[in-house]
Amino acid sequence: MLxxxxxxxxxxxxxxxxALVQQREVPGVRIDVLDRLPAPYGLVRYGVAPDHEKIKSLTGSLRSVLEDERIRFLGNVEVGGELLPTARLLELYHAVVYCVGAARDRTLGLPGEELAGVHSxxxxxxxxxxxxxxxxxxxxGVRSAVVVGAGNVAVDVTRILARGVPELRPTDMPQAALGALADSGLRTVTMVARRGPSQGRFTTKELRELGTLAQVDTRVDPADLALDPACAEPGDPAAAAALPAVARRNVEVLRGWARAAPDPGARRSISLRFYLRPVELLAGPRGRVRGVRFERTAPDGRGGVRGTGAYEDLDAELVLRSVGYLGVPPAGLPFDAATGTVPHAAGRVLRAGRASVGEYVAGWIKRGPTGVIGTNRPCAKETVSSLLQDAGPLARRALPADPLTALHAAGxxxxxxPGWLAIEAAEADLGRSLGRRSVKIPDWPGLRAAAGIA
Structure with a gap:
């Protein structure tokens, strides 16, 4: 048995x-899936927007895997801490595959970033x-929000800020978050990018959603489009033709919003601005942000932008930055700060340049914060292939009877x-009590109590 x-x-x-249970080379494989949180599914549960129910339905296929009799879910287990160092984990298992995100947000590095109301x-x-x-x-007191970034996460937070509470009520969003959004009095959300419209990193599907929100007026400044050779009308046909298909579709969506007449009945507005680079976060009363100062940029002819020396201030009582991620060193594993990943060879962890027997990586900690959910499948398969090549020597090592006994002994x-199913049931009960569907329990005591380990 492996x-x-x-x-x-x-x-x-x-x-x-x-991939481990589907392979045939080692028929006796048994897997424990460990997670620091009491709930499974990672970013599908805690990163996919609550109103993206089609993507969140992926939990159904993840559930079917975790319910396999050869797989055991063990939540509320932190690996790499005092109770369970990585060296101890290798004593309990023949092999360990680390599939952790290990990423934190990049900062803007600007004056005023420490102000209240500035967040990732x-x-x-x-x-x-x-x-x-x-x-x-x-x-x-938040009337205006600025989102700095031009990727799907920036689009997500812009949409959630602008979306009406009646549209969010059917989701599993925690009640406190729903109430805070309902009481905010927010009127304007501005999403800002330092480069041009054709260089946005959002997908067209995500972008289009901003124009479908009830009582929300979505606007693009035609002057921003005019600066981009691929967007100006009639523009440069060669530049437009050279764009990737996604960028061409994005440009058409943005052009449509630039042409549209303002909606006088809109409750909130979304403004997409381009060629603006943040240079300072402006302080207001009581140490809270009141706005963002931007420098106007322009194409530099080489695919980048240059500063123009012209500045513009945007009001904001809330600023959200979405400008990429940096890797975080996982406890007990080697780490390459330049790439933000664990050094590896086809998924085998490298310590001092040599493969560490029994240690493997997959996901962001292996390849960096890139790709979509589906990218993880071939990434994991490559790692499992390496593990199976090493299975013979690994399986010969004697292990304790059941790691679960050792985990309990460690405190x-x-x-x-069954504990996770109890959490699900408690969230369904919470939703019914609030006149909603299932509503997430958002705190450690509540999750642990629902799982029966408080």
Whole structure:
């Protein structure tokens, strides 16, 4: 029998477990999927926007894998800490596959970034997604918000800020987050990019959603389009033809919003601005942000932008940055700060340039914060292939009878699958009590109590 620990129950971890049970080379494989949180599914539960129910339905296929009799879910288990160092994990399993995101947001590095009301987009996503580590957001007095970034996460937080509470009520958003959004009094959300419209990193499907929100007027400044050779009308046909298909579709959506007449009945507005580079966050009363100063940029002819020396201030009582991620060193593993990943060869962890027997990586910690959910499947398969090539020597090592006994002895309180099902049931009960569908429990005590380990 080959006993494997998979650390992380998001898509990369579940796909690694699935690849292990589907292979035929080692028929006796058994997998424990460990997660620091009491709930499985990783970023599908805590990163996908609550109103993106089609994407969140991926949990159905992840669930079918975790319910396999050869796989055991063990939540509420932190790997790399004092109770369970990585060296101890290798004593309990023949092999360990680390499938952790290990990423934090990049900062803007600007004066005023420490002001109240300035946050990363990921902090905001964690809050409205009910992550138990998230801090509450105070949206009282927020009339204008600025989102710095031009990717799908920036689009997500812009949409959630502008979307009406009646549209969010059917989702599993925590009640406190729903109430804060309802009471915010927000009127304007501005999403700002330092480069041009044709260089946005959002997908067309995500972008189009901004124009479908009830009582929301979505606008693009025609002057921003005119600066971009690929967007100006009639523009440069050669430049437009050279764009990737997604960028061409994005440009058409943006042109449509630039042409549209303002909606006088709109309750809120979304403004997409381009060629603006943030240079300072402006302080208001009581140490809270009141706005952002931008420098106008222009194409530099080489695919980048240059500063023009012209500045523009945008009002904002809330600023969310969404400008990429940096890797975080996982406890007990080697780390390459330049790439933000664990050094590896086809998924085998490298320590001092040599493969560490029994240690493997998949997901963001292997390749960096790139790709979409589906990218994790081939990434996990490559790692599992390497593990199976090493299976002969690995399986000859004697192990304790059951790692779960050792985890309890170390003072850990794992949440097994029945505990997770109890959390699901408690969230369904909470939703019914609020006249909603299932509503997430957003705090550690509540999750642990629901799982029966409080």
């Amino acid at each position: 006993r494997v620990a998979v650390v992380g129950s998001g898509p990369s971890g579940v796909y690694a477990a699935q 987009a990921t902090e905001f996503v964690s809050w409205y997604s009910g992550h138990p580590d998230a801090r509450p957001f105070d949206l009282a 850990l309180h794992p949440v097994e699958w």
